[in-house]
Amino acid sequence: MNRFLWPLLGFLVLVGFLAFGLTLKPSEVPSPFIDKPAPGFTLPQLAAPEKTFSPEEMKGQVWLLNIWASWCYACLQEHPVITDLARSVPIVGLNYKDKRDEAVAWLERFGNGYIVSASDTDGRIGINYGVYGVPETFVIDKAGFIRYKHIGPVDEKTARDTLLPLIRELSR
Amino acid sequence: MIPEIGHFSLIATLFIALAQGGLALIGAAQGHAAWIAFARPAARAQFLLVVVSFASLTWAFIAKDFSVAYVAENSNSRLPLMYRISAVWGGHEGSLLLWMLMQTGWAYAVSRFSRQLPDAMVARVLGVLGLVTVGFLLFVLLTSNPFERLTPAPIDGLDLNPLLQDVGLIFHPPLLYMGYVGFSVAFAFAIAALLAGQLDSTWARWSRPWATAAWLFLTLGIALGSWWAYYELGWGGWWFWDPVENSSFIPWLVGTALIHSLAVTEKRASFKNWTVLLAISTFSFSLLGAFLVRSGVLTSVHAFATDPRRGVFILMLFSVVVGSSLFLFALRAPKVGMGGRFAAISRESLLLLNNVVLAVATGAVLLGTLYPLFIDALGLGKLSVGPPYFNAVFIPLMIPALILIAVGPVANWKTAKLGAMAKHLRLPAVVAVVVGLVTPFLLGRWSIFIALGITLAAWIAASVLTGILQRMRATRSGLLAQPRSWLGMHMAHLGIAVFVVGVTLVTGYETEQDIRMMPGDSVSAGGYDLTFLGVRNAQGPNYMAEVGDIELSRNGQVLRTLHPEKRTYTSSPMPMTEAAIDANGLRHVYAALGEPLGDGAWSVRVYYKPFVDWIWAGCILMALGGLLAISDRRYRLKRRNRRTAAPSQRTSS
Amino acid sequence: MKRWWLILLCAVIAAPVWAADRAAEERMLNIASELRCLVCQNESIAASRADLAVDLRQQIREQIRGGQTDQEIRAYMVDRYGDFILYRPPLQATTILLWFGPLLLLVFGLLVLTLTLRHRMRSMTDRLLSDEERKRAEALLKPNNIPD
Numbered sequence: 003m004n005r006f007l008w009p010l011l012g013f014l015v016l017v018g019f020l021a022f023g024l025t026l027k028p029s030e031v032p033s034p035f036i037d038k039p040a041p042g043f044t045l046p047q048l049a050a051p052e053k054t055f056s057p058e059e060m061k062g063q064v065w066l067l068n069i070w071a072s073w074c075y076a077c078l079q080e081h082p083v084i085t086d087l088a089r090s091v092p093i094v095g096l097n098y099k100d101k102r103d104e105a106v107a108w109l110e111r112f113g114n115g116y117i118v119s120a121s122d123t124d125g126r127i128g129i130n131y132g133v134y135g136v137p138e139t140f141v142i143d144k145a146g147f148i149r150y151k152h153i154g155p156v157d158e159k160t161a162r163d164t165l166l167p168l169i170r171e172l173s174r
Numbered sequence: 175m176i177p178e179i180g181h182f183s184l185i186a187t188l189f190i191a192l193a194q195g196g197l198a199l200i201g202a203a204q205g206h207a208a209w210i211a212f213a214r215p216a217a218r219a220q221f222l223l224v225v226v227s228f229a230s231l232t233w234a235f236i237a238k239d240f241s242v243a244y245v246a247e248n249s250n251s252r253l254p255l256m257y258r259i260s261a262v263w264g265g266h267e268g269s270l271l272l273w274m275l276m277q278t279g280w281a282y283a284v285s286r287f288s289r290q291l292p293d294a295m296v297a298r299v300l301g302v303l304g305l306v307t308v309g310f311l312l313f314v315l316l317t318s319n320p321f322e323r324l325t326p327a328p329i330d331g332l333d334l335n336p337l338l339q340d341v342g343l344i345f346h347p348p349l350l351y352m353g354y355v356g357f358s359v360a361f362a363f364a365i366a367a368l369l370a371g372q373l374d375s376t377w378a379r380w381s382r383p384w385a386t387a388a389w390l391f392l393t394l395g396i397a398l399g400s401w402w403a404y405y406e407l408g409w410g411g412w413w414f415w416d417p418v419e420n421s422s423f424i425p426w427l428v429g430t431a432l433i434h435s436l437a438v439t440e441k442r443a444s445f446k447n448w449t450v451l452l453a454i455s456t457f458s459f460s461l462l463g464a465f466l467v468r469s470g471v472l473t474s475v476h477a478f479a480t481d482p483r484r485g486v487f488i489l490m491l492f493s494v495v496v497g498s499s500l501f502l503f504a505l506r507a508p509k510v511g512m513g514g515r516f517a518a519i520s521r522e523s524l525l526l527l528n529n530v531v532l533a534v535a536t537g538a539v540l541l542g543t544l545y546p547l548f549i550d551a552l553g554l555g556k557l558s559v560g561p562p563y564f565n566a567v568f569i570p571l572m573i574p575a576l577i578l579i580a581v582g583p584v585a586n587w588k589t590a591k592l593g594a595m596a597k598h599l600r601l602p603a604v605v606a607v608v609v610g611l612v613t614p615f616l617l618g619r620w621s622i623f624i625a626l627g628i629t630l631a632a633w634i635a636a637s638v639l640t641g642i643l644q645r646m647r648a649t650r651s652g653l654l655a656q657p658r659s660w661l662g663m664h665m666a667h668l669g670i671a672v673f674v675v676g677v678t679l680v681t682g683y684e685t686e687q688d689i690r691m692m693p694g695d696s697v698s699a700g701g702y703d704l705t706f707l708g709v710r711n712a713q714g715p716n717y718m719a720e721v722g723d724i725e726l727s728r729n730g731q732v733l734r735t736l737h738p739e740k741r742t743y744t745s746s747p748m749p750m751t752e753a754a755i756d757a758n759g760l761r762h763v764y765a766a767l768g769e770p771l772g773d774g775a776w777s778v779r780v781y782y783k784p785f786v787d788w789i790w791a792g793c794i795l796m797a798l799g800g801l802l803a804i805s806d807r808r809y810r811l812k813r814r815n816r817r818t819a820a821p822s823q824r825t826s827s
Numbered sequence: 828m829k830r831w832w833l834i835l836l837c838a839v840i841a842a843p844v845w846a847a848d849r850a851a852e853e854r855m856l857n858i859a860s861e862l863r864c865l866v867c868q869n870e871s872i873a874a875s876r877a878d879l880a881v882d883l884r885q886q887i888r889e890q891i892r893g894g895q896t897d898q899e900i901r902a903y904m905v906d907r908y909g910d911f912i913l914y915r916p917p918l919q920a921t922t923i924l925l926w927f928g929p930l931l932l933l934v935f936g937l938l939v940l941t942l943t944l945r946h947r948m949r950s951m952t953d954r955l956l957s958d959e960e961r962k963r964a965e966a967l968l969k970p971n972n973i974p975d
Contacts, residue, residue, distance in 0.1 A: 407870075407874070408874075408876075409870070409873070409874035411874065414869075416869055473868050473869065512947060512950075515947070515948070518944065518948075523944065526940060526944075527940065530936040530937065530939075530940050531933075531936075533936060534929065534932045534933045534936050537928075537929065537932045538928065538929035538932065541925065541928045541929065541932075542925065545916075545922075545924075545925050549921055554921045555909075555910060555921065556909060556910065556911040557910055557911065557916050557921070557922065558863050558910070558911050558912070558913060558914050558916065559914075559916050559925065560861070560863065560871075560914025560915065561860075561861075561914060562861050562914050562915035563914070563915060563916055563925070563926075567926075567929045571929065571933070686856065687852070688852070688856070749876075751876075768876070769876070769881070
């Protein structure tokens with residue numbers, strides 16, 4: 003074979019990769035917690051700070067952990083979807099780096115579908131879960147293992163096509 | 175109305191470029207004099223039309239015409255005039271129009287400054303450039319039209335990205351594009367030569383000044399970007415190996431190999447295939463860079479608003495241009511002769527070695543930049559490849575190249591005598607080792623890395639100086655009587671030495687502190703004392719600012735007050751840091767505001783950066799060296815000869 | 828007078844803390860500069876002003892004070908955010924090509940160079956002109972000579 007064809011061949015391989023690369027999402031960080039136990043914690047409840055919440059309490063159920071904050075615009079966008087989802091599956095809110103009264107006011111104003119919200123005022127628990135932006139949503143199974151992480155606001159399509167089927171499967 | 179004129183100008187340019195591409199290339203192949211003659215006026219017409227188009231977009235910005243979508247996205251009624259103009263190239267569509275302006279501009283330059291070339295050759299070159307222009311024009315007109323209208327027109331625009339509202343960023347894109355696009359000329363020459371089946375040393379002689387000109391612009395563009403990042407981003411870094419920085423650095427590395435390779439092909443008619451491949455590659459990497467920046471394939475702080483449709487188009491353009499060139503290369507290269515022979519140790523072989531090192535360095539940077547994409551595409555996870563990798567891999571590769579800089583110029587063409595070379599290099603070697611070993615002691619802390627860096631820089635500088643002195647003595651004439659291209663080479667090499675000094679000393683001796691300061695607190699850096707006096711509010715034309723007052727003193731004597739700022743522009747919630755820098759050529763004292771911590775306390779970043787200006791001074795020297803080289807007599811002589819020659823005589827190759 | 832001594836004493840006692848703090852701070856910045864800020868994604872955690880970066884810098888500070896090694900701190904980050912957070916890609920099966928690639932390229936390049944040069948030398952032999960040929964050449968080069 004003509005050895006001068008090598009540059010062209012190499013180039014075609016490169017173009018192949020680049021073309022495939024157009025279909026990927028480079029800025030999404032996959033979670034290393036998939037199929038691993040959800041990190042434990044004990045945090046005060048948002049509504050009643052003298053009481054606490056711990057993920058242990060949810061063992062035996064399939065549930066969602068939704069990271070939200072009153073200062074987060076995208077959380078407001080997904081809130082109707084989340085509230086709707088809450089009819090099919092228990093959702094626990096993790097109020098991330100927020101002020102208690104502002105968070106409570108936000109829930110009063112826009113509706114509260116969460117069975118409970120835990121206050122993570124300094125964001126430590128968020129870090130433990132690998133949270134790097136708000137909102138994020140984790141699907142946790144009956145044994146307390148994280149099965150799926152959704153980054154960004156949950157839209158109806160994701161809720162319908164990804165989350166609900168997964169929840170149904172895990173509930174069997 | 176005026177934006178529509180701009181739009182129509184582009185469409186007209188497209189047709190002329192198509193005609194030029196087709197007619198000129200076919201005409202050259204078949205010897206139609208009339209079609210060949212069409213090439214030069216067509217180039218001029220295209221440039222004029224694109225100037226009209228660019229001017230109409232600029233007018234739309236100046237006149238605050240927010241009915242044009244692009245203007246509305248990148249401008250604002252309160253944006254100062256200077257930035258309204260630079261906003262023309264602040265976003266994707268406008269920057270492509272700037273690219274078109276450069277593309278047709280370079281083609282116009284070729285049509286004007288190539289009187290001594292045979293018309294058929296010029297027609298081919300302009301024809302190729304015309305086809306490239308067609309590709310980009312289709313991209314603009316089909317996916318990225320800057321003249322789209324918004325109905326109804328918004329009352330006010332969104333504002334130019336605050337990061338771009340800065341003097342450095344006004345000039346960074348134009349300089350970069352002059353470089354990227356300039357390499358399309360060398361590319362066009364290579365393709366023209368392949369098409370004509372005429373690859374000889376004269377082709378190299380003609381291409382060389384064009385390649386060097388493009389190279390010097392790219393050098394300046396990259397240096398400006400680095401300097402901008404240093405003072406604007408607030409963390410004192412000047413190079414981050416970010417994918418888009420790498421996208422500009424890769425063509426620079428290959429371009430450097432190209433200008434060296436052209437020197438050999440011009441002198442000795444050797445390396446023809448290598449040089450042609452390099453000429454094709456340099457422009458190809460410019461296109462690859464454009465793809466990486468605009469397609470969203472790699473995450474980068476520079477990336478324009480990404481649209482997968484645009485990514486697909488650029489990828490297609492990239493594939494067609496580069497694929498067809500490499501195919502043509504594969505067809506014609508086997509027929510190209512080998513040129514002059516040379517010994518195992520000779521200037522040719524040393525330059526060839528230099529090319530290999532530069533090519534490997536390019537490969538390393540390309541590998542690191544694209545690796546996360548490869549791994550993701552293969553489903554193997556998500557990786558980051560950042561400065562620790564690039565520094566670990568690139569710096570060792572550069573050491574042989576830096577050593578070669580001094581060795582190459584003292585080697586003879588065809589056969590070099592090691593003995594004679596050693597004689598020339600003995601003194602520089604001694605000077606280099608001594609300076610390298612001693613300097614770190616003088617500057618406070620000895621480390622092997624600093625010693626190595628200084629040794630290499632001194633090696634290059636000493637060999638440049640001895641080379642110049644020896645030649646002046648041998649020719650018994652002054653510095654300015656030496657040929658400019660030779661002086662340019664030494665100046666550029668000296669620029670590299672200066673650059674290496676800057677990088678070595680900054681990396682070795684810089685200090686960084688990020689501390690909490692109350693008004694009245696002091697911190698010391700590099701022998702200076704900085705006293706934080708407090709922060710006050712101020713207002714700019716389109717932003718609110720918090721301005722800090724920091725007193726800079728030494729030994730109790732106050733030298734000046736620094737005013738770092740945190741600006742919040744009306745258009746963006748992210749505050750911009752404006753660092754305050756005290757510079758004196760030998761060091762920077764750099765202060766930037768962090769966050770307010772309550773009770774009047776602020777987190778403040780203070781840096782001491784010795785010799786950091788030498789980094790960019792070195793780059794400027796390199797560019798000046800290039801400029802000197804292209805102003806060499808032989809490029810001007812040809813024109814003078816042409817004028818005195820008989821008017822009917824067309825110079826042949 | 829007494830107060831002057833006291834101040835000096837305080838400074839001496841506090842100095843190791845400041846010095847230790849400075850060293851710890853430097854260590855924190857060294858670790859943080861090799862971690863990617865996931866919010867802006869193109870700055871290191873040392874450089875970024877994002878909230879998450881500020882929080883993570885604080886985390887690192889506390890871990891340093893808690894006696895963790897650099898390795899342990901990095902592992903803490905990777906456990907939560909994956910390999911993506913490391914700017915220095917770890918040496919593992921998927922990155923062998925990355926780390927050894929440049930070296931392999933260099934070896935390959937030098938090999939190609941040597942082979943090409945040798946091929947070149949072999950296929951180009953300069954013949955020296957024989958005496959007869961030289962006479963012919965000189966005759967041709969003289970003016971007024973019309974070659975056969």
